[in-house]
Amino acid sequence: MDRTAPGQGAGTRSLPELIASMTLEEKVAQLIQLAVPFYEGAAEAGQITGPMESLGISQETVHHSGSVLGMAGAQEVINVQTAHLQANRHGIPLLMMADIVHGFKTIFPVPLAIGCSWDMELAERSAQIAAKEAAVSGVHVTYAPMVDLVRDPRWGRVVESTGEDPYLNALYARAFVRGFQGDDLASDMDRVAACVKHFAAYGAAEAGRDYNTVDLSERQLREFYLPAYKAALDEGCEMVMTAFNTVDGIPATGNVALMRKLLREEWGFDGILISDWGAVKELINHGIAEDESEAALKALKAGVDIEMMTACYVKHLAELVERGEVEEELIDEAVLRILTLKQKLGLFENPFRAADPIKEQEVVFCEEHRAASRELAMRSCVLLKNEGILPLPRESKTALIGPFAQSGDVLGPWSWTGSRDDAVTLAEGMQRLAGDPALLLVAEGCGIESGTAEQLQAAYEAAQAADVIVLALGEHSDMNGEAASRADIRLPQVQLELVRKLKELNKPIVAVLFNGRPLDLHGLFDEADAILEAWYPGSEAGHAVASLLYGEANPSGRLTMSFPYHVGQVPVYYNAFNTGRPQGAPDAQVRYVSQYLDIPNEPLLPFGYGLSYTTFAYGEPVLSAEVLTVEKPILLKVAITNSGAYAGEETVQLYVRDHAGEVVRPVKELKDFRKVWLAPGESAELEFTISEEQLRYYHSDLSYSSDAGAFTVFVGCNSRDHAALSFRLVK
Incomplete structure (x- = not known):
């Protein structure tokens, strides 16, 4: 160098x-x-x-x-x-x-929403635009991407992750780093250096409580939580930020085994390691340092180069040297x-x-960037339910009701340079597309967490005069993000009361959700005829969501984090381990299996789930062989047909199960996916390659290899609904 x-x-x-x-x-x-x-x-x-x-x-x-x-x-x-x-x-x-996390001035959907697009090109484009706006505004480094694997929606920072799957998270980690840094950071003035965070396993905080303890085996750490960080570094990410949590009993910021041995020696990372805000001094609170001097000593020896917003280094490193x-x-x-x-x-x-006050005015929040935000927002929304109500006819008389009907709080956490005043509200977006703006009746109904009788009455009257009700519901952005853990992840009670009251009218109800975590949808899922999960869509929220509601665009998002049936299930995720007494085991009595007595084991909505305005018919998948070897992979082919009335995009997902590993293996793991756009009646044949490399995992001695034996491959539209075929790996 x-x-x-x-x-x-x-x-x-x-x-x-x-x-x-x-x-x-x-x-x-x-x-x-x-x-x-x-x-x-x-x-x-x-x-x-x-x-x-x-x-x-x-x-x-x-x-x-x-x-x-x-x-x-x-x-x-x-x-x-x-x-x-x-x-x-x-x-x-x-x-x-x-912290340029999901946009600078032009705010894109929050990362969890971007994850639901399953679109790496658009994800990279969003980071590229964020970098361009940040760079011309004088920023050199962004604290992104956040690649923590998440399984507990009580944790507020799930909004900053792309979901519960290590394979998909790793793809996004690479895409974001490419977008921020480009190919030549030294000469490309439109880019910024990226800082992957939070190393490591911050997303596994016990009980979903922020800053809380993390206790994982090293095998589990390597299998699920480390791949996305490694992918970011393999893509050339310049910086790493330490996590607040412990790893194997030692806070990450003072963890020599994690930072010096794994990150620097094993992975060869020679870039900057920075603490999170105050994390060096917090070694005292954790109980591994008696005072600031010892905190400074342990952080430096662990390899932390920059101490953020505490002064342990400045106060004590010189005297420690002396x-x-x-x-x-x-x-x-x-x-x-x-x-x-x-x-x-x-x-x-x-x-x-690249700081340039004149160019800054031309580049930041320009129409080209807003159009990109709008496209990604449309592709990030997930249609959770639709009983023939959507898309809405533009001639219908619609009551738009709810705390998010006219709210600019659609940017989400970590959008500090964005402006809610500049954000397009849902009411503005729907008025643009309605056949006649007078056909749209708007009422707040209630606030996010409180309401009045007058608000409720005005909403009821608007709904009475309408053909269909659109409810804009959700969480305030401050209910998500850092330090925003929630034990009760249902919609606030006042919003559920609004749903109950309007349900009395027996009119079609479409719910649009603005939130940053999977919710417990009791009180809404059965009551609404259609539900569109919009997350926090960003600056162009209203235009994007309205385009989907009126059928100008077809929903194509797929969940990257499971929606629980009840908060008592969490953490609930698709790639779990089986038990010795799985639910429904044929040789066990009904009671003596691994199940709840009062709720299902399965989530309400699984990983990979999402509906469309059209339907897709899958043909029978075919394997090129029933035996796979190290030298010779096998192919899976499947035909898919758009069997509905609308053009649409399907995300075809491939999962694999290893039936007998040296350690227990997940019931299924995502290994690949394909996105295909089809016109009505159009068909396509998709081909997947399954290789021995995809079947490797960490054994009890932490060696990384595959085992010969029986496997099942699943192909379908989500982690629950799919066809299955068997093959064997021979070594």
Whole structure:
């Protein structure tokens, strides 16, 4: 790697020479990340909870700090960078980092919704657009993608993941990294560096409670939770963020086995490792450090290069070096990794990189980007139920009722640069497509969590005058995301009461859901005639959802996270292990099997599920052979026909089950899928290749290989509804 650093303040010195010229205190300062208000030139300089003095950080430390959290806006970035370079004696520029998760100003659907598109090209395009808007606004690094595998919808951060399947999550991880970083980060000014998070297994927090304990076997960790992180790094992701949780009894931020041995030594990652907000100091709360000094020691030894928003490093690393408890070489390594990314981004030559206030006005939230958001939103919505009600005739008199009828709260969490005022509401979208805007009657009905008798009465009167009722229901965006765990994942009671009241009219009811997690749909699923899961669709929400409701587009989304029948089932997921007494076992008494006494074992809606306005007929699948070998894969062919009246897209899914492994294997695992667009009456033959490599897994000794024996392959429209064929692997 070329480590020369010509340009601003660095002269022609190599990076090691630059580091050698720095004092120990200046090097340590490179390892701290502070929020925007700490910096001169920022519009909100000095306005932060917990002022600089409370962290014990001097102005001199700020002048030599390495990176900024939450910086965006071309002119402000230029102002801050200019002031910083004037104060930094080495002329080392700042890295500007921010949470650009599912869009910058143009907000795309939340990641869980993007996952339901099963469309890697559109996912990559969304990240590319987010990067372009962020880059011109001065951002260098985004804290994305979040690739934590999720199985518990009580956890608020499922909204940031693409779902419960390791194979699919890994595909999305690669797509997002490609979109953010492109092929040539050094010269492509429209890209930003990506930071995969949260390493590792944050999505397995006990009871779905944020920041809670994670306790997994290493085999389970490697089998399910690590593949997506590894995929992001294989795609070239520049940074990794530590998780808040424990892994094998040790918090990730101080976990040498996880960070030094697995991430750096086994996987060969030599990029920047950054803590999450305050996670270094939280080692004290976890109980593996007595004080800030020990927290700093353990985090650095684990390989954490940047401490975010606490001051353990700044306060204690220098004295730890002086006492001989920390080798200065560890600090030098961390500084080198930080400076190397700055060099790769070209910041020594151009510390402002792509920040351009004039171009910013042209690029950010432009019509081209909004059109891409609209397309992805349409493909992310999932039709959960339809008893012949949808699509709506444009001539129908429709009552649009509910707290999301005219709400701009359709962006979802981590859309801090987006604007609810700029978001297209459902009412606006439906008025555009209705045959006559006067045919659309709009009433709120209730708020998200409370309501009044007057609101309910107005909604009832509107519904009485209409032919069909569209209910826009869901969760406030603050009910999702970080620190938003919910034990009760039903719709709020006031919304269920609205459903019950309007059901008395015996008119067709279409429910549109705006939410960030799978819900317990009791009180809605049986009452509504149709349900469209819209998630948080982003800036173009109203246009996208209205296009689906009126049939201008055909729903094609498929769930990537199971919807529970009841919260008591969770975690409930499709790729579970069987038991010695599975439900329905023929040799067991009815009571003495693994089942609930009061609810089904199966989710209400399974992984991969989603309806369309048309229907698809599957032919009998055929295998090219019944024996698979290492050298010779087998082929599966299946014909599919659009047997309905609308053109539509089907997502044909392939699952495999290993019947007798060295350790227990899931009842099925997604191995491949194909998306096919068919006109009414049109047919296509799809072909899948099944190889020995796809049948490998982690054994009890953590070796990764396949076992000879019997397998079943399933092909169909979701993880529940499919045809099955048998084959054997011979080795």
